Structure formats: structure tokens, C-alpha cells
Amino acid sequence: MSQATVRIPAPLRSFTGGAAEVAVEGDTVGEVxxxxxxxxxxxxxxxxxxxxxxxxxxxxxxxxxxxxSLAGLESPVTEDAVIYIVPAVAGGGS
Amino acid sequence: MSPLRAVETASTQLWLPAVLQHELSRFAQASYPLEACGLLVGRAGDTKIDTVRVVPARNLNLERPEDRYLLDPQDFLATDRAARAEGLEIVGIWHSHPDHPARPSGTDLESAWEGYSYLIISTTADGAAALRSWRLVGDRFVEEAVEQEDTEP
Known part of the structure; x- marks a missing residue:
């Protein structure tokens, strides 16, 4: 299994005990x-x-x-890959 | 006797130096009458959010760019990487409301995340009219004070 680093955005760090990065094993993004x-x-x-x-x-x-744009959650993860969770940021004036 | 009500202000303050406020107004006004959006980079303490840099981002909402924004996630990623390399982080989101008040709309609420400052700049044909910051607490926005100067010793 590959070891990847997952980067956690600030709004989700309450779920990781404040950690900004978590090392996780898995061969696909879904597994990680x-x-x-x-x-x-x-x-x-x-x-x-x-x-x-x-x-x-x-x-x-x-x-x-x-x-x-890849294979979704089946996208392969290589050793030392960095996986970013990026919050969608949207809104508007009305 | 009226029932006890929660205080409608955030427990944090957003520190935004005057030079960055001016830069932000320029970014926002340059897109008028369309919406502009971007990110606030700095350091987030328990009660004080220090803004070190304001970064413009692309608005991917091409259907209603006059009153909607969708911040390009590639810009988010690039800004996050650059910030972390400097020991900083994304602490907030900014966007403009052309010809609308600097208050969060229902659309803003639908897409908001806890843990970020949401800075809104009201823009008009005559220039940036107002700038206010908000934070999501539960299912509503509460206003966050914006300070220009560092008041701590």
C-alpha cells in the first residue's frame, strides 16, 4: 500500500483534532x-x-x-502522493 | 422580560491592515459591475485572525457573474500551497457584492464553511462602499469586527 499525505482545510480540522495533515495508506483516493x-x-x-x-x-x-478529471475515487495513489481536500467556495450578492 | 438572546457578534476579530483594505477595494472595484472573489492568507489565532496577504482568484461562475461567484479551486490550491510554504494558511474568503450591501446573502449562507472569515466588499459605480466580515456559526452568519491596527502591545 502507498502512504499518502492528506491535507485538511481549516474548516475540517475540528474533525482531525486540529491536524492540518494526516498520513494515510491506500492505493486509491477512495481507499485513502x-x-x-x-x-x-x-x-x-x-x-x-x-x-x-x-x-x-x-x-x-x-x-x-x-x-x-481523473478516475474519481478510483484514481490511483502513488507513494508520497499529496491529497488535498479543497472546500468549494461560492456565494453571491443576491 | 425579553428572552435571553445570543450575542450576534463573532468571538474573533479580523485584523486587516489599511494597506490591504485598499488593495482589496482595488481588486473588488476592478471587476465592477461583476463580482470579484479571492482569499485571505495569514494566521488564525483563537480570537484574532491576522491577514498578511489578500489574493485575487478567478470567478468560474460565467452564467451569473454579476451576482454569483464560484472560486476556482485551482487558485485555492495554489494559494494554499504558497501560504503553507511560508508558515501561513488560508484564513478567509473575500468577495464583492456589486450594488448590494456588504451582508451575506442566502446564496452565501448555502455555501459557507465554519472556520473562515467571510469578508464582503460592497461595490458601486462610485467605488467600494463598505467592507464587513462575517463568520458562520452553526446555521447563520454573525458579524466579525474588522480592525485596521494591531491593538495588542
């Missing part, structure tokens, strides 16, 4: 995120849907690539 959710309960419902997809308000990047 599910393992992460097992370590830090409560995180899963923030980032994954019940049907094991990525929530609309979250983007997942592996290094520089959004996994939506």
Missing part, C-alpha cells in the same frame, strides 16, 4: 479517504456521499489534478 474517515470519525459525511461519491461542496486533488 475511507481510511482517513475511520481514523477521524465524522469526516466521512463531510467529504463523501452515502453512495460513496465526493460531495458537491468538496474538491479532491491528487497533487495538481482534480480527481473529477
Amino acid at each position: 479517504l475511507r481510511s482517513l474517515s475511520e481514523i477521524h470519525s465524522g469526516l466521512k459525511q463531510q467529504i463523501l456521499t452515502d453512495k460513496d461519491g465526493v460531495r458537491d461542496f468538496v474538491n479532491i486533488f491528487v497533487d495538481n489534478k482534480n480527481i473529477r
Whole structure:
């Protein structure tokens, strides 16, 4: 299994005990995120849907690539990959 | 006797030096009458949010750019990387409300995250009119004081 580093944005650090980075093993992005959710309960419902997809308000990047442009949660993870959880930021004046 | 009400202000203060406020107004006004958006980079303490840099980002909402924004996640990622390399982090989001008050809209509330300062700049044809900061607490926004000067010794 590959060891990846998951970077946690500030709004989700209450689920990781304040940690900005968590090292997790897995061969796909989905495996890494599910393992992460097992370590830090409560995180899963923030980032994954019940049907094991990525929530609309979250983007997942592996290094520089959004996994939506790769193979989604099946995207492979190589040793020392950095996985970023990026909150979707939106709004408007009315 | 009226029931006890929660205080409608955030427990944090956003420190935003005057030079950054001016820079932000310029960014926001340059996009008028469209919305502008970007990120606040700095250090987040328990009660004091220090802004070190304001960063513009692309608005990917091309359908309603006059009253909606969708911040480019690639810009978020690049800003986050650069910030962490300096020992800083993304502490907030800024965006403009062209010809609307600097108050969060329902659309802002739908997409908000706890833990960030949401700085809103009201822009008009005559220039930036107001700047106010908000934080999501539970299911609502509360106002956060914006300080220009560091008041601590």
C-alpha cells in the first residue's frame, strides 16, 4: 500500500483534532479517504456521499489534478502522493 | 422580560491592515459591475485572525457573474500551497457584492464553511462602499469586527 499525505482545510480540522495533515495508506483516493474517515470519525459525511461519491461542496486533488478529471475515487495513489481536500467556495450578492 | 438572546457578534476579530483594505477595494472595484472573489492568507489565532496577504482568484461562475461567484479551486490550491510554504494558511474568503450591501446573502449562507472569515466588499459605480466580515456559526452568519491596527502591545 502507498502512504499518502492528506491535507485538511481549516474548516475540517475540528474533525482531525486540529491536524492540518494526516498520513494515510491506500492505493486509491477512495481507499485513502475511507481510511482517513475511520481514523477521524465524522469526516466521512463531510467529504463523501452515502453512495460513496465526493460531495458537491468538496474538491479532491491528487497533487495538481482534480480527481473529477481523473478516475474519481478510483484514481490511483502513488507513494508520497499529496491529497488535498479543497472546500468549494461560492456565494453571491443576491 | 425579553428572552435571553445570543450575542450576534463573532468571538474573533479580523485584523486587516489599511494597506490591504485598499488593495482589496482595488481588486473588488476592478471587476465592477461583476463580482470579484479571492482569499485571505495569514494566521488564525483563537480570537484574532491576522491577514498578511489578500489574493485575487478567478470567478468560474460565467452564467451569473454579476451576482454569483464560484472560486476556482485551482487558485485555492495554489494559494494554499504558497501560504503553507511560508508558515501561513488560508484564513478567509473575500468577495464583492456589486450594488448590494456588504451582508451575506442566502446564496452565501448555502455555501459557507465554519472556520473562515467571510469578508464582503460592497461595490458601486462610485467605488467600494463598505467592507464587513462575517463568520458562520452553526446555521447563520454573525458579524466579525474588522480592525485596521494591531491593538495588542
